Amino acid sequence: MADVRTPVSTAVYDALRADILGGRLAVGDGIPSERTLSERHAVNRHAVREAVKRLQQAGLVQVSQGGATRVLDWSRTGGLELLTDLPGAGDIGAVRAGYELRACLAAEIAVRSAQRADDDARDHLRARAAGLIAARQAGDDATLLKAYRELWDVLVDASRNIAYRLAYNSLLAGEDTLRAAAIVFLRDELHDAGTTEALIGAVLDGDQDAARAAATMLTARTLRALTLTEAAAP
Amino acid sequence: MADVRTPVSTAVYDALRADILGGRLAVGDGIPSERTLSERHAVNRHAVREAVKRLQQAGLVQVSQGGATRVLDWSRTGGLELLTDLPGAGDIGAVRAGYELRACLAAEIAVRSAQRADDDARDHLRARAAGLIAARQAGDDATLLKAYRELWDVLVDASRNIAYRLAYNSLLAGEDTLRAAAIVFLRDELHDAGTTEALIGAVLDGDQDAARAAATMLTARTLRALTLTEAAAP
């Protein structure tokens, strides 16, 4: 079994990011110097530099030549890509936050798809609709989830909004680690074949109101499951 | 005149990112080797490595030891933080995309704020409301825009959703370059004092429906201005 060897700079980056996002390095604090970090992690200074550059890009630190590299307030300077990197990304609170964002995105994606889908997008949508029906025959949730995600992928494209696409990408990044949990919460949504068909039909008909209603209905099921879980285990 | 010296690795990063986002490096292509790039930009290979690591983190390339570093399809692998980095970020289409996302976020932020704002958040909100009224007295749009942004900043916190906060951060990143344009499109929204007051009141009252309606009304003004501009100059 070939172990996936992570580059040393990535190891340093992950460690520092976890320290910052986890609050072990307080905002305004200076992180250890490059030399100190290179000794502590037993790596060369160049590797540390690569890691710090990435921290800088992620909006987690501010480096200044001559002075200490300071920790920024990531809740102010961080971008959406941090969502799946949060130390408590698997916690119910963060998961709910992500699904609430998805819900609000989904409704708007449905509306814009109904408004803007061209012939090409409609063809893609019909193909995915057929794939979804086939997946329902298979019976297992993993196959169904895959087909359902592909359906939304086509809808995102059909909405013709690059911001929706990029936000959608950010939400799905690193979802592999949460796939098991996702299937649990998405279960009702996945098996609501009627509303899904209604959504597809509304988009194909160009009925924006119906598309929004169907998308809202679908995501509401998942949000409800999350709220119940959150209330049960706080 | 002290020129703002950008680190060499950042210069390489910017150049490569522009080539990828601009389509001059096609998806699936291999980018030049580290040695080639270091010669071409007349910098050390370590600087190139830092730049490539950042490209990798941004989801723009996939590097593999021994093989070529390949360009990924950023519309699939990129996150929301790319929105303000796009070569056509100032183009009307990308601006509209960003404001459509903001509109859908704003409505949900308003609803969740009305639902979840605690006493502390309400105090902050009242303070910002007063600041907004003071800014209206000043008369100039720049001051008003600043106060308006601070209002929404408080609302984002009040909504108690980390995903909303991070997405909001991503949308505002690099807005400095677009501030002049932003004031133009936001003008109607900024000067709609009545609806803004209604939004604040609804949140303080915990009236989710009224909060959503007010937020939708506000953002609709800006979307309308954008649509008119887009139709006029395609």
Add this chain to the structure above:
DNA sequence: AGAAATTTGTTCGTATGTATT
């Protein structure tokens, strides 16, 4: 299948500009 060439990964060392004290 195997060897050579290419490319990224990593480490050593060295020098310089800048901010803090």
Add this chain to the structure above:
DNA sequence: CAATACATACGAACAAATTTC
């Protein structure tokens, strides 16, 4: 002003993985 600490940058070399012949 001087000393110190820090980030910035360059150069050379070897290791490890992939591609190519």
